[in-house]
Amino acid sequence: MKTIGLIGGMSWESSIEYYRIINETTKEKLGGLHSAKSLMLTVDFAEIEKLQHENKWDEAAQILIRCAQDLERGGADFIVLCTNTMHKLADQIIANINIPFLHIADATAKKIVSANIKRIGLLGTRFTMEHDFYKGRLIDSFGLDVVIPKESDRGIVHRVIYDELVQGKVLASSREEYKRIIKDLIAQGAEGIILGCTEIELLVKDGDSSVPLFPTTLIHAVSAVEEALGD
Template sequence: MQTIGLIGGMSWESTQTYYRLINQQVRERLGGLHSARLVLYSVDFAEIEALQHRGDWDATAEILGSAAQALEAAGADFLVLCTNTMHKVAPQIESTVAIPLLHIADATASLLLDDDVTRVGLLGTRFTMEQAFYRERLEARGIEVLVPGDAQREVIHDVIYRELCQGVITPESKAAYLGVVDTLAQRGAQGVILGCTEIGLLIQAGDTDVSLYDTSAIHAEQAVHRALPAGSLDP
């Protein structure tokens, strides 16, 4: 079993989802009392959030690059960055270490293509929905990406930072998100990416007939696949 290096805390609300899903899936694969070999570096999200909204992405890359180096030194075999937005600085993080980073957009794109989905809606922070770093990664795999209109993007973004990252779940926000999902489906989206790791705390597959792709769950599953060779029964 390889050791997974998690860069978390963005926010810890979703990082705990990664920890739970990874360990559950390792137990399902190996049985008994097995759990994942992993190391976690959890950052102070208030510091990251302030830098995001100031547009100081270089400073965020320095913080996360240091986290990556610490995980490598602690014995991680590969990295999992437990956030969508901060994959904006994935290349800078990768440049600081010798171990690979499992990119969340690549994991998501692979599942979309397995499901023959080539036109998808994208929910996330404004940074993820509006900037090119995430969308272009999907488009390079032949997937067309639709994003909500400006007013809907503002609602999606505000709920993430003001509610979901602070563990607040409200029926009003859930209804608003599901309305955006419906709009994207009406525009031709075959599915919708929950492109912020907290969104899966608010809406789930049973809430809508539209196919939802929860990036936290997808990323965690891919991390387990990488950590455990196919057919492995050995710890």
């Protein structure tokens, strides 16, 4: 079994989900008292969030590069970055480590392709929905057609993530807003919806959509176990 190196804390609520899913999946696959071999290094999310919104991505990259290098020195066999948005910095992290990096968009896209879905809706932070680091990978590497909400709805999705979900607030009113936005993406032809922020899975559940949901925390965490076990 390989040792999984987890960069967490963005937010800590979703990092808990990664740890839980990774260990539950390991037990399901191996049985008995088996659990995952892992290291988790967490950051202060307030520091990261400030750098995000000040557009200081290079400074944020240095923090995550140090985390990945520390995990590598600690014995991790590969890196899992437990957040969608900070995959904006994936290439910089990869360039500064000597172990594999399990990309969240790749793991998610493989699931979408295996479901024979071509046109996919994407929910996430503004950074994930609007910048090319995530959408571009889905389009260029996997040939997917990506649909995002209209500008005003992107603002709602982003606000709920940062003002509510990362602070542990799960509001019924926000769930209704997300359900409305999902319906609009489906009306634009989306055959499935990527829950492209690890916190969104705290709010949106399977029954909230008439098309398949692709929860990135679950997909990424299960992929980490498959990598660790050589499946």
